Amino acid sequence: MTVTTFRPRPEPAEVARVTATAAELLEVLWGRASTAPASASQLRVLLILEHHEGINLRSLADSLASTPPSTSRLCDRLQAAGFVRRAVSPVDRREVRLYLSSRGRAFLTDLRTRRxxxxxAVLDLMPAAKRTALLEGLEAFCDAAAAQIHDAAQDPDSRTA
Known part of the structure; x- marks a missing residue:
């Protein structure tokens, strides 16, 4: 007869603490899979461009919580590296649209493969049942996070700190 250990439902604060620790460990592990030649800030830009093709500079700056001049300099470096291309908006010739180049896409693909x-290698050390539970939990987390991000994008006043 197997006795099941009673485990109370974890509080969000406990799960948040463990998730933050996991994120920090991922940063250490992924630090071994260098993001060179892109800095962490440049990587954020590439990831945003991947999901928001044709975003304008002001919107990108808002997404980064940065200023347009700083964001423009960041994009200058990414364009010089061949990761980003700029195009004048067909609607407003004063507006510049930003796109991920094929080299930028290849960089992200390679980085993801290495990560x-x-x-x-880490997941291989876990029992299969724990990997299944992790997968289910992460899928639910991704769904909830995506919904919150979508809702915040629809109503900018609803953003939380």
């Missing part, structure tokens, strides 16, 4: 290899 996944690092993760697989």
């Amino acid at each position: 996944e290899i690092t993760l697989e």
Whole structure:
């Protein structure tokens, strides 16, 4: 007869603490899979452009919580590296649209591959049942986070700190 250990429902604060620790450990593990030649700030830009093709500079700056001049300089460096291309908006010739270049896409693909290899090595150390539970939990987390991000984008006044 197997006795099941009673485990109370974890409080959001406990889960947030463990999730933050996991994120920090991921940063250490992924630090081994260098993001060179892009800095962490430049990587954020590439990830935003991947999901918001044709975003304008002001919107990108808002997404980064930065100023347009700082964001423009960041994009200048990414364009010089061949990761980003700029195009004049067909609607307003004063507006510049930003796009991820094929080299930028290849960089992100390579980075993700290296990160996944690092993760697989860690996940391989876990029992299969725990990996299944982790997968289910992370899928639910991603759904909830995406919904919150979408809702915040629809109503900028609803953003939380």
